[in-house]
Amino acid sequence: xxTIDVTHEQTVALFGLGGSGLVTAAALMAGGTQxxxxxxxxxxxxxxxxxxxxxxxxxxxxxxCVDALVLAPGVPLTHPQPHWTVEFARRSEVPIVGDVELFFxxxxxxxxxxxxxxxxxxxxxxxxxxxxxxxxxxxxxxxQMGGNIGRAVLDLDPLSETPAxxxxxxxxxxxxxxxxxxxxxxxxxxxxxxxxxxxxHGTLENYAGIKERLVAASDLxxxxxxxxxxxxxxxxxxxxxxxxVTISKxxxxxxxxADGKLIVDGDMVIDLSGVGSLRxxxxxxxxxxxxxxxxxxxxxxxxxxxxxxxxPGLAHRMEQAGHVGDVLFVNDSKATNAEAVAPALSSFxxxxxxAGGLAKDGGIGSLAPQFDRIAKAYFIGEAAGSFASQxxxxxxxxxxxxxxxxxxxxxxxxxxxxxxxxxxxxxxSPAAASFDQFPNFEKRGEAFKDAxxxxxxxxxxxx
Numbered sequence: 001x002x003t004i005d006v007t008h009e010q011t012v013a014l015f016g017l018g019g020s021g022l023v024t025a026a027a028l029m030a031g032g033t034q035x036x037x038x039x040x041x042x043x044x045x046x047x048x049x050x051x052x053x054x055x056x057x058x059x060x061x062x063x064x065c066v067d068a069l070v071l072a073p074g075v076p077l078t079h080p081q082p083h084w085t086v087e088f089a090r091r092s093e094v095p096i097v098g099d100v101e102l103f104f105x106x107x108x109x110x111x112x113x114x115x116x117x118x119x120x121x122x123x124x125x126x127x128x129x130x131x132x133x134x135x136x137x138x139x140x141x142x143x144q145m146g147g148n149i150g151r152a153v154l155d156l157d158p159l160s161e162t163p164a165x166x167x168x169x170x171x172x173x174x175x176x177x178x179x180x181x182x183x184x185x186x187x188x189x190x191x192x193x194x195x196x197x198x199x200x201h202g203t204l205e206n207y208a209g210i211k212e213r214l215v216a217a218s219d220l221x222x223x224x225x226x227x228x229x230x231x232x233x234x235x236x237x238x239x240x241x242x243x244x245v246t247i248s249k250x251x252x253x254x255x256x257x258a259d260g261k262l263i264v265d266g267d268m269v270i271d272l273s274g275v276g277s278l279r280x281x282x283x284x285x286x287x288x289x290x291x292x293x294x295x296x297x298x299x300x301x302x303x304x305x306x307x308x309x310x311x312p313g314l315a316h317r318m319e320q321a322g323h324v325g326d327v328l329f330v331n332d333s334k335a336t337n338a339e340a341v342a343p344a345l346s347s348f349x350x351x352x353x354x355a356g357g358l359a360k361d362g363g364i365g366s367l368a369p370q371f372d373r374i375a376k377a378y379f380i381g382e383a384a385g386s387f388a389s390q391x392x393x394x395x396x397x398x399x400x401x402x403x404x405x406x407x408x409x410x411x412x413x414x415x416x417x418x419x420x421x422x423x424x425x426x427x428x429s430p431a432a433a434s435f436d437q438f439p440n441f442e443k444r445g446e447a448f449k450d451a452x453x454x455x456x457x458x459x460x461x462x463x
Contacts, residue, residue, distance in 0.1 A: 016072020
């Protein structure tokens, strides 16, 4: 845990006592801050009090004696309307921050001795974060990875006695940036921008502006050029004279992906053609970003290539689950809508596609450009019938009674396809929520992997 002493002897109100909130309270208290915490869930308050955290209804405290409000990132700051704690804080002109802000303030106080790589974007930030952390770890760095992925940012290990070998790799959401006015990473990455979280930010312009703050305040900005919003941000960053590296998944940039390779300054420097966990153009963009970040903190191209080669992939996101003969099984359970499925389908010439669950608005209609990549579909859950009705008559499908049955039937059919010389892939990429059959996408992905592991002849990746 990182002790926060930049608020030593101050009084801080804290709202939101989930996992990161509890860690934040403990980090503040360890640094000598008086914390008054609260949550709308009585069970969360009870759990916090059991851990020695002082709790009180923040409606009843004297806000004139409060130095800051620390807000959990999931609590509305502006839209659809400010949370009631925000209204109390603003009436007393109390600053409102989050745990990421405390992290950067603490690093600034220490003189920023260890590089901080911060990653944001609408899509791909978790894979890019995990990839950067993996490459750095393989190169012998002391890597602390967290933020919006895995461990809360203040739950990471504190600065070591050799901080020059230490690197903090943090995924940061728009919610967290919005609560971090002092954010200033050594390397800031903005991968892409598409309309998202507008219920929390009001407009796409507000959302983009929040994301831009991360790279604008970085020592080195790494910005994608594959959408108009990021291209505009790149132009402004360049005009500000902030050091900038541009990246792209399919076009000219400082680092870009083409034909399975990363091109830097016109030369091929990284070969991704044999890295199964980084298939597809979308992962080409992720790899380009990771290359730029790792090079910025001193890694050689050889070290980065070695790290890429051994990257296992992010769990439940294009995760290679194993082989049975010449059939590859891919777990993309995290793809809970059609937009997220499109990159997965486009990564393979032909797939035996397992999809379905609790349908979202629009179904799979937007995937029509990728339909010709489907050798056969296996639909599960409540969405099975509606998904089947959206396929053209030329694509075979079946309604499977369970995920396990879908895996068994897809494995059988893919094995026959492999025998005819075609690349055989069984892909779970549901385009639907999991809640009709599983508590979350993680449990769905684990069930898929268990069903694959139970197949005769199963061999894990690397086995």
